[in-house]
Every structure is written in C-alpha cells, then in structure tokens.
Amino acid sequence: MEVLSIVLGGGKGTRLFPLTQSRAKPAVPFGGRFRLVDIPISNCINADFRQIYILTQFNSASLHLHLSQTYVFDSFTRGFVEILAAEQTFEHSGWYEGTADAVRKNFIHFRTQNPKYYIILSGDQLYRMDLKELLSKHRDSGAAITIATTAVSREDASQLGILKANKNNEITEFMEKPGPVKDISDFKIPAELRQDKNGKGDEYLGSMGIYVFNAEAMESCLANELTDFGKEIIPAAINKLKVNAYLFDGYWEDIGTIRSFYEANLDLTTLRPKFDFYDEDAPIYTHMRNLPPSKMNFSNMNQSIAAEGCIITNASITNSIVGVRTIIESGSSLNGVVCMGADYYESEIQKQQNAEARVPNIGIGRGAIVKGAIIDKNACIGEGCRIGVDAIPRVDGNYGHYYIVDGIIVIPKNAVLYPGAVI
Known part of the structure; x- marks a missing residue:
C-alpha cells in the first residue's frame, strides 16, 4: 500500500457542546444532510486514497453507524473506512492522550497495511483539497514531513499553529497556538508572498492540521512519549528532519465552535457560498437514505x-x-x-x-x-x-x-x- 489515511476524531468536543452531547464531533450533522466526517473522507476518496482509519474515543456509536451504512467498498478495491476507538491492550491501558498518542497506540493496526506514506487529517474541518497533489508535492520535495498551510489573520492565528517557511517552502520555525497577546510579528508572511483572500488581513501562515509523513519518519517521530503533533512532534521534527509547507489557497474553515459551525452552515445558503457542494468532479459523499424529494x-x-x-x-x-x-x-x-x-x-x-x-x-x-x-x-x-x-x-x-x-x-x-x- 502506498497511502494510509488517518482522520483524527478529536476529543470530547466541548466547544461544540451540546451538539456533541450524544455523538462524536465528526458525526455532527452539517449542511442539512451531511456529517462533518464526510468532508475528509470524501477528499480521500476523490484522491483514490481508500484505506482510511477514523480515530475516536468519545460517543462513537453514532459515528460508527454512519460510517458502516455509508462507506461500503466492493471487494475489488481493497478499500475500507474503519473506526479505531481507544482500546485497552497489554501495552496501553488508557485513553488517547493527544493526536500523536492516538496514532502511536494504533501502530499495531497501521503496520499491517505497510504504507509508504501516512496522511493525517482532521475530522472537523470544511474544505476541498486535492490530496493527490499534496502527496505529489510532498514526494517531489524530498521532505520527510509536509504540513498543509493556509494564510490566516492575526485573530485566527491565536488558535492555530503558525510557522515560518523559506523560499523553498522549508519550515524553519513553528509555534503552536500563540494566543491573542504574544508578539508574533516576526512570523508575518513577507509582503511579496501574501495572498489575502478575504480582506481580513491574512498575514500569517497557519497549520491546517493536515500532515503527510513518510512511514519511516512517522515511526521515528513517535518513538517517544510525546502526545501532540502540533505542540510537540512537529516542533521537534523541524530540528532534525526536512519539513515542508504545502500552500493551500482555497476555502478552509475549522469547525471548532458553535459560532463557527452556525456561520459555516448559513454561508451555504448565500448566493456564492465559500464552500461549494455543487462540484461534480469532487463530490462530498454521505449516507444514501433513499428519501423522497422535499x-x-x-x-x-x-x-x-x-x-x-x-x-x-x-x-x-x-x-x-x-x-x-x-x-x-x-x-x-x-x-x-x-x-x-x-x-x-x-x-x-x-x-x-x-x-x-x-x-x-x-x-x-x-x-x-x-x-x-x-x-x-x-x-x-x-x-x-x-x-x-x-x-x-x-x-x-x-x-x-x-x-x-x-x-x-x-x-x-x-x-x-x-x-x-x-x-
């Protein structure tokens, strides 16, 4: 196998409560008929990456039902979409302690697939990305790790990992969630490279939480007790491996709060929504309910x-x-x-x-x-x-x-x- 896709289901989803009261965050309904998890899975399927694991540990019953009813591949594709909920083993007896810890505790399942590359995705983001292009750019760069990035405002940068990259897109410095007060002016994108898409003053390069790892790099980066990709794994990797930035200039929204969830939904009703569900070349898949028209x-x-x-x-x-x-x-x-x-x-x-x-x-x-x-x-x-x-x-x-x-x-x-x- 060349690519194994891993969708991180997140924690308790407290910022989306009460929508997460009885379901995992990726299972929250979106856009009238979809679930949040349909977005990363559809991006994978459209790139023909059909070996997909979903990592979660909270309220996974609704998510499991949706996935089992929706993503059923025929026996000739060797494709699957499977949930890996936190489980007790002789080696591990606790919950997932963070994003990196969740991946580490499931290596026993991943290694049997023998992938060359791992693609790590988030289960609560709204975007459409050509993951084939992401992998191609990663492969051509010779990097051990590639981080998908997008230009963000100072306000948005507070809650994201921000980074510096040189003219060859090599990441030289990374800072996780600097908050609203810290001086991060030295992280600003050079003026000649800025692409302010929405007039919000997008002066910083933010991590989208989407990563491509060479399999060997993933093994070496997780051969420790570090628990989180953004806070620990990525900053440590920059000092010893080649880590590149992939610049994404399309629409991307982190559905992390009730406010962002509400606004992203209502934006779909505008004359020119920022996210387009009406793209036949890259559809978003979901459960086929066989319901009558409205x-x-x-x-x-x-x-x-x-x-x-x-x-x-x-x-x-x-x-x-x-x-x-x-x-x-x-x-x-x-x-x-x-x-x-x-x-x-x-x-x-x-x-x-x-x-x-x-x-x-x-x-x-x-x-x-x-x-x-x-x-x-x-x-x-x-x-x-x-x-x-x-x-x-x-x-x-x-x-x-x-x-x-x-x-x-x-x-x-x-x-x-x-x-x-x-x-």
Whole structure:
C-alpha cells in the first residue's frame, strides 16, 4: 500500500457542546444532510486514497453507524473506512492522550497495511483539497514531513499553529497556538508572498492540521512519549528532519465552535457560498437514505436549503438550513436557523400517542417563529413557540430545554418545547 489515511476524531468536543452531547464531533450533522466526517473522507476518496482509519474515543456509536451504512467498498478495491476507538491492550491501558498518542497506540493496526506514506487529517474541518497533489508535492520535495498551510489573520492565528517557511517552502520555525497577546510579528508572511483572500488581513501562515509523513519518519517521530503533533512532534521534527509547507489557497474553515459551525452552515445558503457542494468532479459523499424529494406546500423560501424528505406547509423560510425529514407546519417562520431534521418519520400511532400526552410532534409546529438558532435532530417544537424573536438577553448557559452558546440558541437533540414556549 502506498497511502494510509488517518482522520483524527478529536476529543470530547466541548466547544461544540451540546451538539456533541450524544455523538462524536465528526458525526455532527452539517449542511442539512451531511456529517462533518464526510468532508475528509470524501477528499480521500476523490484522491483514490481508500484505506482510511477514523480515530475516536468519545460517543462513537453514532459515528460508527454512519460510517458502516455509508462507506461500503466492493471487494475489488481493497478499500475500507474503519473506526479505531481507544482500546485497552497489554501495552496501553488508557485513553488517547493527544493526536500523536492516538496514532502511536494504533501502530499495531497501521503496520499491517505497510504504507509508504501516512496522511493525517482532521475530522472537523470544511474544505476541498486535492490530496493527490499534496502527496505529489510532498514526494517531489524530498521532505520527510509536509504540513498543509493556509494564510490566516492575526485573530485566527491565536488558535492555530503558525510557522515560518523559506523560499523553498522549508519550515524553519513553528509555534503552536500563540494566543491573542504574544508578539508574533516576526512570523508575518513577507509582503511579496501574501495572498489575502478575504480582506481580513491574512498575514500569517497557519497549520491546517493536515500532515503527510513518510512511514519511516512517522515511526521515528513517535518513538517517544510525546502526545501532540502540533505542540510537540512537529516542533521537534523541524530540528532534525526536512519539513515542508504545502500552500493551500482555497476555502478552509475549522469547525471548532458553535459560532463557527452556525456561520459555516448559513454561508451555504448565500448566493456564492465559500464552500461549494455543487462540484461534480469532487463530490462530498454521505449516507444514501433513499428519501423522497422535499415537498413545499404554498411556502416562501428565500436563500435557503431544504434537504430531502421534508414537508413544508404554508411557511416562510429565510437564510436557513432545513435538514432531512423536517416537518414544518402551517404559519411557521424560520430566519437564520440551522435545522438538522429527524432520524425517522413518526407514525400515525405515535402522533396519536403524542396528542394524548399533549406532546408536540417532531418538527416545527403550527405558527412557531424561530430566529437565529440551531435545532438539533428529532426536536419537537410546539405550536406557537417563539425562539430568538423577543428581546431577551442571550447569556451563555444551560437553560434546561435549551442552551445558549456563543450567543446562539441551541435546541438539543430530542428536546421537547411545549406549545407557546418563549425563548
């Protein structure tokens, strides 16, 4: 085998809580019908890198179900997408202690594939990259390690690894997460090399957390007790190995917080979204649900996306994502809403039981008004609910049936909001 792809599933995903309350971070729904993990896996498949491991240790059941239902290769491709959750062995008895530690503890599985190169990817980023080109540039450079990099602003540089590179793209210095106060002006990209894509003042070269390792280099770099690639492995490698930068000038977003998740979703509804799902040459794959097309009954939709299997009746929807199987009843209004949809349709018997128990059906009830919110899967929003409409101060916290995170109202999975609720 030439290439083995490893997708890092991240830790507990505390910054994406409560979306990660019952699922791993890579399994969080995105864009109405996808999961975050579909992005790196699709990049691999489009590059014909079909031997893929997903490393995770928290709430992996939902992720495992999605992967097993979605990525099934035929017996002639020798391809696979498999989860490697933290496990106890005679050599290791604890959890993954960091990104590098997770890879080290799974060498027993990786070595049997006998790869020449390892590609390390993150499970919570939004981008489309030609990984074949990345590998080709790595191979041609003669480097032991290549780090995919992108130009970032000073604000974004605070939470990323930043680096210096010479005219041959060799990395000479690396600093992990310098924070907002530290003076990092000597890390600025030379003016003649700057490519400010978005007008934010992209003056620094940030690590995307995407690496290519020669197999021998991976073994030598992890022959120790160091636990994290960005904080420890990469800075140590620069001093003894040739480490190159791969300059990526496309769209890239680290979906690390509720705010970035919300904004990246709603950007998909704009006239010219920064990330394009409509690329037939490099599609993003996901679970084929065989659902019917969405049905709009006398509704008004403006710059919004409705995934398959929805029934929307006499509703007004603006700048919103409507996820799979969403039922929106008459008179409802959504504005700036990320609605993840439902895992199933309720039967008539279930609806009758709901009525007897005075519990709303799954979906958005009659006359409900929702503005500036994230509604997780299987939520029951009762008739006449008002969410984010009234002038109520948005103080971050847990309010029982809902959360406010980064100033955004989040209705968690399976939540029930009774008719007339005001948030």
